[in-house]
Amino acid sequence: xAKRGYHHGNLRQALIDAALTLIGEQGPQGFTxxxxxxxxxxTPAAVYRHFAGRDDLVAEIARQGxxxxxxxxxxxxxxxxxxxxxxxxxxxxxxxxxxxKFPGHYMxxxxxxxxxxxxxxLARASDRARQVFTRAAEALSQHIxxxxxxxxxxxxxxxxxxxxxxxxxxxxxxxxxxxxFPPEELLETGIGIYLRGLxxxxxxx
Amino acid sequence: xAKRGYHHGNLRQALIDAALTLIGEQGPQGFTxxxxxxxxxxTPAAVYRHFAGRDDLVAEIARQGxxxxxxxxxxxxxxxxxxxxxxxxxxxxxxxxxxxKFPGHYMxxxxxxxxxxxxxxLARASDRARQVFTRAAEALSQHIxxxxxxxxxxxxxxxxxxxxxxxxxxxxxxxxxxxxFPPEELLETGIGIYLRGLxxxxxxx
DNA sequence: TGTACATCAGTGAACGCGCGTTCACTGATGTAC
DNA sequence: TGTACATCAGTGAACGCGCGTTCACTGATGTAC
Numbered sequence: 001x002a003k004r005g006y007h008h009g010n011l012r013q014a015l016i017d018a019a020l021t022l023i024g025e026q027g028p029q030g031f032t033x034x035x036x037x038x039x040x041x042x043t044p045a046a047v048y049r050h051f052a053g054r055d056d057l058v059a060e061i062a063r064q065g066x067x068x069x070x071x072x073x074x075x076x077x078x079x080x081x082x083x084x085x086x087x088x089x090x091x092x093x094x095x096x097x098x099x100x101k102f103p104g105h106y107m108x109x110x111x112x113x114x115x116x117x118x119x120x121x122l123a124r125a126s127d128r129a130r131q132v133f134t135r136a137a138e139a140l141s142q143h144i145x146x147x148x149x150x151x152x153x154x155x156x157x158x159x160x161x162x163x164x165x166x167x168x169x170x171x172x173x174x175x176x177x178x179x180x181f182p183p184e185e186l187l188e189t190g191i192g193i194y195l196r197g198l199x200x201x202x203x204x205x
Numbered sequence: 206x207a208k209r210g211y212h213h214g215n216l217r218q219a220l221i222d223a224a225l226t227l228i229g230e231q232g233p234q235g236f237t238x239x240x241x242x243x244x245x246x247x248t249p250a251a252v253y254r255h256f257a258g259r260d261d262l263v264a265e266i267a268r269q270g271x272x273x274x275x276x277x278x279x280x281x282x283x284x285x286x287x288x289x290x291x292x293x294x295x296x297x298x299x300x301x302x303x304x305x306k307f308p309g310h311y312m313x314x315x316x317x318x319x320x321x322x323x324x325x326x327l328a329r330a331s332d333r334a335r336q337v338f339t340r341a342a343e344a345l346s347q348h349i350x351x352x353x354x355x356x357x358x359x360x361x362x363x364x365x366x367x368x369x370x371x372x373x374x375x376x377x378x379x380x381x382x383x384x385x386f387p388p389e390e391l392l393e394t395g396i397g398i399y400l401r402g403l404x405x406x407x408x409x410x
Numbered sequence: 411t412g413t414a415c416a417t418c419a420g421t422g423a424a425c426g427c428g429c430g431t432t433c434a435c436t437g438a439t440g441t442a443c
Numbered sequence: 444t445g446t447a448c449a450t451c452a453g454t455g456a457a458c459g460c461g462c463g464t465t466c467a468c469t470g471a472t473g474t475a476c
Contacts, residue, residue, distance in 0.1 A: 193399055194398055
């Protein structure tokens with residue numbers, strides 16, 4: 001918090017933080033520019049000193065989200081140590097942890113309906129996130145019996161899909177199912193079974 | 206199309222159909238009551254002869270969606286014939302087919318943010334859909350080596366999550382990934398690998 | 411160190427718009443006699 | 444078969460609201476001399 005006089009100090013990030021809070025609470029549709037401005041202690045018009053408009057703000061949030069996301073995944077992967085398998089599992093766990101810890105970012109990224117082409121920066125950030133994820137899959141892929149090794153990009157798409165599905169269906173009050181199991185357990189067991197199907201986990205582990 | 210005079214004939218369903226078209230095109234947030242009324246050839250106020258309001262209309266669409274969904278899954282499952290495995294795979298394929306063929310319903314069900322408790326009918330319909338899905342998983346579950354057999358509800362939650370994730374991430378212009386593979390192929394291979402991990406598919410099939 | 415001035419971040423009032431919803435009404439339909 | 448009347452599905456105009464955005468402005472900051 002900078003001093004609060006006529007000039008805010010760092011209004012740009014303060015607006016982002018306010019929007020994140022609101023999006024996390026009410027979803028990306030429920031959030032309004034005016035409310036974000038009010039929460040940041042500022043007039044709605046002030047927003048236009050820092051953003052081209054509502055979409056621009058949401059896009060910037062999504063961009064920051066993808067950056068954080070990629071960083072987290074990268075750190076969880078940890079260069080493939082101690083083993084490609086455990087590193088990969090950690091990466092998948094990081095996915096769910098990210099969705100839980102940064103709900104506003106997650107919603108802006110995946111539920112706001114924003115186009116990745118809104119800005120080149122956004123496109124770049126989302127690409128980077130995908131690459132981190134795919135790289136982990138590639139490293140692990142080396143350990144798959146080459147006879148039936150799916151492309152790493154397919155492999156990572158499967159894991160991404162299951163992770164996203166668990167987040168959407170079982171971490172919110174969403175339809176589809178009242179969570180029969182804790183999402184973390186659901187995702188971990190699901191990925192475990194999948195990896196066993198790839199021959200990466202011994203059948204009776 | 207009934208005759209179009211002062212009285213519409215079957216305005217209730219016509220409004221639902223109009224809303225479905227709009228939701229399918231613009232998502233559940235972009236859709237407005239007024240547009241749906243206009244598309245049905247009627248004044249916005251006429252909607253209130255048939256629905257309590259916007260939410261009630263969306264809830265009814267979601268309800269019809271869950272009914273269709275359950276019917277489709279049930280038919281695809283086909284009593285577990287010719288085999289539990291192939292019937293289950295058909296059920297999973299039906300999931301994606303439903304999302305493709307009934308985008309408006311799908312969005313109303315899973316992306317509108319509507320609560321399943323909006324009406325008892327809606328809750329009942331969604332329960333039925335889940336039960337159909339879980340029943341297929343249960344039947345297939347019998348063939349899993351009992352030593353490591355996960356609860357059928359967990360099993361079906363995994364499949365549901367992966368299916369939903371594929372729909373959300375790879376069948377729309379959504380972020381997360383420009384589809385590297387056709388969604389149908391992605392889901393089929395993903396489920397195949399998963400089922401192999403359960404010992405339900407021979408390792409080298 | 412002090413003063414003049416350019417810069418720029420925020421204000422406050424207002425806008426146009428489109429939304430969901432209400433209300434008194436009217437035209438069409440169907441039923442009783 | 445014809446008429447009177449109740450019922451009810453739609454109309455049309457209007458409402459209040461809150462949104463995103465604009466605009467001329469003003470107060471604060473920082474820099475040149």
